[in-house]
Amino acid sequence: MAGNLGRSERIDIMRKIRELTRSMIVELSNGSSKMIAIDRFKNYCINSIENCCCRFNLSEGKEILTLQRESHVRRLDVLLRVLLIIQQLLRENRHSSKRDIYYMHPSVFTDQSVVDRAINDICILLQCSRHNLNVVSVGNGLVMGWLRFAEAGRRSDCIKKPNSAHSIPVQVEEVTDIASPANYILVVEKESVFQRLANDHFCSRNRCIVISGRGYPDVPTRRFLRLLVDVLALPAFCLVDCDPYGFDILTTYRFGSMQMAYDAKYLRIPQLHWLGAFASDSDTYNLPQQCLIPLTLEDKRRTEALLLRCYLRREVPHWRLELESMLQRGVKFEIEALSVHNISFLSEEYLPSKIESELTKGK
Ligand SMILES: [Zn+2]
Numbered sequence: 001m002a003g004n005l006g007r008s009e010r011i012d013i014m015r016k017i018r019e020l021t022r023s024m025i026v027e028l029s030n031g032s033s034k035m036i037a038i039d040r041f042k043n044y045c046i047n048s049i050e051n052c053c054c055r056f057n058l059s060e061g062k063e064i065l066t067l068q069r070e071s072h073v074r075r076l077d078v079l080l081r082v083l084l085i086i087q088q089l090l091r092e093n094r095h096s097s098k099r100d101i102y103y104m105h106p107s108v109f110t111d112q113s114v115v116d117r118a119i120n121d122i123c124i125l126l127q128c129s130r131h132n133l134n135v136v137s138v139g140n141g142l143v144m145g146w147l148r149f150a151e152a153g154r155r156s157d158c159i160k161k162p163n164s165a166h167s168i169p170v171q172v173e174e175v176t177d178i179a180s181p182a183n184y185i186l187v188v189e190k191e192s193v194f195q196r197l198a199n200d201h202f203c204s205r206n207r208c209i210v211i212s213g214r215g216y217p218d219v220p221t222r223r224f225l226r227l228l229v230d231v232l233a234l235p236a237f238c239l240v241d242c243d244p245y246g247f248d249i250l251t252t253y254r255f256g257s258m259q260m261a262y263d264a265k266y267l268r269i270p271q272l273h274w275l276g277a278f279a280s281d282s283d284t285y286n287l288p289q290q291c292l293i294p295l296t297l298e299d300k301r302r303t304e305a306l307l308l309r310c311y312l313r314r315e316v317p318h319w320r321l322e323l324e325s326m327l328q329r330g331v332k333f334e335i336e337a338l339s340v341h342n343i344s345f346l347s348e349e350y351l352p353s354k355i356e357s358e359l360t361k362g363k
Pocket of ligand 1: 044045046047052053054310311
C-alpha cells in the first residue's frame with residue numbers, strides 16, 4: 001500500500017473509485033439493499049494466545065452496509081460524499097487535510113470522527129493508504145539530530161544544528177536521500193521532554209536522532225520513523241511517561257493503532273525498544289514520594305485492559321511485567337519527575353545509562 005504517489009497510481013485509484021461506485025449502482029438496479037462489504041481489520045484481540053488468530057494485514061471478516069439500516073444509510077451518504085471529494089483531489093492532484101474535508105459538509109458529517117471513519121473505510125475498499133488518496137495530516141511531529149534528507153528535492157540538513165527542532169515532513173512519500181551517522185533513534189512521547197533534550201544539547205553530546213510525535217503520534221510521524229528505521233537500520237528506543245497513556249502511545253508506535261489496523265504493516269515499528277519510564281525506576285532513581293501520583297480508577301481500568309492485548313503476550317511479555325508492577329504499586333509518574341534531583345539528570349544520566357545497557361544487550 002505504500003509507495004510514491006505518481007500519476008499512474010493516481011489514475012489507478014480513480015479507476016477503483018469508478019468501479020466501486022459502479023458496483024453500488026449495479027446492486028441498486030438489481031434491487032439489492034446490500035451496497036458494499038468492507039473488510040474489518042484489528043491489530044489485537046483479548047483472547048488467550050491459544051485462541052488468538054490476529055495476523056497483521058489479514059482481514060477478520062466483513063462488514064456489510066445495507067440500505068435497510070438507518071445508520072448504514074448515513075454512513076453510505078458520508079462515504080459517497082468523501083469519495084467525491086477525494087476523486088476531485090486526485091483529478092486535480094491537490095492535497096487536503098481530514099479537517100478540510102470535514103468543513104466541506106460539517107452539517108452532514110456532524111463530527112470529525114465520522115469523516116475519519118469514512119476515510120479509513122475508503123482505504124480498505126480501495127486497498128490503499130491514506131496518502132494515496134491525497135489526504136494528508138497537519139504535521140505534528142518533530143525531529144532533531146544527526147540526519148540529512150531531501151523532501152520533494154529540497155534538502156533538509158538537521159546536522160548543521162543538531163539541537164534544533166525540525167518539523168517532520170507531512171508527505172513522507174516524497175522523502176529521499178536519507179543519510180545519517182547516528183548510532184540510534186530515540187522517540188520521546190512529549191514535546192516538553194524533546195525541548196529538555198534540545199536545551200541540554202543531547203544530540204551534540206550523543207550521536208543520535210530524536211523524534212517526538214507530541215502525544216499520540218500522527219501518521220506522518222509514524223511513517224517517517226518507520227522509513228528511518230528501514231533505511232538506516234538503527235536501533236530505536238522509546239521513552240514515555242510511566243502511566244497507561246504513555247504505555248498506549250508506546251504500543252501505537254510499535255504495533256499501530258486499531259483504527260488504522262488495515263495499514264499497520266506500513267505504520268508499526270516492530271524493532272522499537274521500550275526504554276522507560278518503568279515503575280521500578282522510581283526505586284532505582286530514588287524518586288521522592290511527592291513525585292508519585294496515585295493511579296485513578298480510570299488508570300487502573302485502562303491498565304487492566306492494556307494487559308489483555310494479545311500482542312503483548314506474544315511479542316513483548318517483559319513489557320507486561322512492568323505494567324503489572326505499575327498496577328501493583330498503584331502509582332504513576334511523569335518523565336519530568338526524573339528532574340527532581342537535577343534538571344539535566346534525564347539527559348546526562350538516565351538516558352545515557354539506559355541506552356548504553358540496551359546497546360550492549362543487543363551486541
Ligand atoms: Zn489476537
